[in-house]
Amino acid sequence: MGDDPPPGGGGIPPDLEMTPQTFLQSQGELSGSQRSMKRHAESEIGNPTPKKNISPSASVQDVYTVPEFAGEKLKYTDADQGPFSVHVTRMESDPSAGLTIRVLKFAQLIHRNNIPGIVNGGVNSVGRNRVSVEFASSSAANNFVTNPLLAENKLCATIPQFQVSRMGVVRNIPIDWTLEELVSGLQYPSNCGQVIKARRLNSKKIIDGSATWIPSNTVVLTFLGQSLPQKVYCYHTSLPVDVYHLPTIQCRGCCRFGHIKAQCRSKARCFKCSQPHLGESCNIPDEHVTCLLCSGNHKATDPRCPEHSRQKAIKMVMSEENISYLEASARFSTVRRPFAEVASQQPPKLSQPAFFPPSPSSPSSSQNPT
Ligand SMILES: [Zn+2]
Numbered sequence: 001m002g003d004d005p006p007p008g009g010g011g012i013p014p015d016l017e018m019t020p021q022t023f024l025q026s027q028g029e030l031s032g033s034q035r036s037m038k039r040h041a042e043s044e045i046g047n048p049t050p051k052k053n054i055s056p057s058a059s060v061q062d063v064y065t066v067p068e069f070a071g072e073k074l075k076y077t078d079a080d081q082g083p084f085s086v087h088v089t090r091m092e093s094d095p096s097a098g099l100t101i102r103v104l105k106f107a108q109l110i111h112r113n114n115i116p117g118i119v120n121g122g123v124n125s126v127g128r129n130r131v132s133v134e135f136a137s138s139s140a141a142n143n144f145v146t147n148p149l150l151a152e153n154k155l156c157a158t159i160p161q162f163q164v165s166r167m168g169v170v171r172n173i174p175i176d177w178t179l180e181e182l183v184s185g186l187q188y189p190s191n192c193g194q195v196i197k198a199r200r201l202n203s204k205k206i207i208d209g210s211a212t213w214i215p216s217n218t219v220v221l222t223f224l225g226q227s228l229p230q231k232v233y234c235y236h237t238s239l240p241v242d243v244y245h246l247p248t249i250q251c252r253g254c255c256r257f258g259h260i261k262a263q264c265r266s267k268a269r270c271f272k273c274s275q276p277h278l279g280e281s282c283n284i285p286d287e288h289v290t291c292l293l294c295s296g297n298h299k300a301t302d303p304r305c306p307e308h309s310r311q312k313a314i315k316m317v318m319s320e321e322n323i324s325y326l327e328a329s330a331r332f333s334t335v336r337r338p339f340a341e342v343a344s345q346q347p348p349k350l351s352q353p354a355f356f357p358p359s360p361s362s363p364s365s366s367q368n369p370t
């Protein structure tokens with residue numbers, strides 16, 4: 001189960017947590033400026049106002065990357081535990097080109113070039129333009145990332161962020177502090193890696209009926225390594241650190257999750273009537289609105305849609321257990337719309353529950369193993 005495409009291509013948002021574009025964007029954050037960069041916003045954690053039809057591009061956030069890590073690819077350290085996977089994507093010269101990477105051809109390429117240390121069964125497709133390669137050791141994985149073979153074949157390898165870093169949230173950070181001031185004042189408990197990046201979240205304020213985003217006192221810190229400390233010290237003050245929960249992002253162009261409309265490369269799918277056009281320009285009457293994710297009588301952007309609950313649950317597991325989208329999403333049964341139902345336009349019902357509670361017993365589920 002889970003492998004066959006849903007009827008009408010609707011039910012399973014196939015996107016990874018990072019599309020190639022967002023991936024490049026995040027790489028850009030590392031390689032770009034040393035000081036302060038802007039990034040698409042999400043609302044502050046615990047913001048009581050529900051996000052409703054607000055474009056993420058409505059606001060940008062302050063991002064600071066510690067200079068020695070700017071432009072550097074993260075690598076595994078001796079303290080890191082496996083699996084030692086590396087993700088490979090095809091580099092794009094034309095962002096609108098729909099690039100794919102074929103797993104068998106890629107596996108043959110690296111086999112012919114005698115890349116050492118690959119685990120049997122460790123080369124797998126994890127997205128349209130993404131292959132995961134698992135190595136037996138951290139050094140084999142690190143060496144592969146810088147292998148010139150990749151660039152020669154227009155490929156790019158990176159170690160997935162969730163394997164080598166942890167994100168945590170700190171609160172009550174003075175608004176008038178720069179992120180550099182915050183990071184340079186930090187001291188860490190033992191067994192905890194240093195902060196390599198800080199990002200200040202924005203919160204939404206309604207002023208005269210329209211939403212405005214303003215910097216909040218909540219900051220997301222990215223720690224090097226696989227353990228998230230419970231607290232750090234800032235100028236000798238104890239600062240509690242909470243797990244950062246990844247937000248769900250939905251595209252208003254194709255209704256899939258994991259990217260925004262500005263990054264979309266898929267054909268438009270209407271969030272009101274499921275047809276291949278943009279939802280903004282659709283004027284179907286409310287009583288005929290059909291969700292293309294679950295066939296319910298609501299827009300596909302409605303947070304009450306069971307697929308939204310599923311996506312939230314997936315992000316929660318990813319955040320808590322530091323696993324990939326693919327691994328996390330496999331734990332939640334897909335929201336499907338039965339063919340007969342679609343054909344006859346009957347009132348919707350789910351063929352399966354929206355999601356099951358996450359299994360607590362997965363071997364990879366222990367967070368912060370050290
Ligand atoms: Zn899209």
Ligand SMILES: [Zn+2]
Nearest residue numbers: 270272273282
């Ligand atoms: Zn429509």
Ligand SMILES: [Zn+2]
Nearest residue numbers: 291294296305
């Ligand atoms: Zn729905």
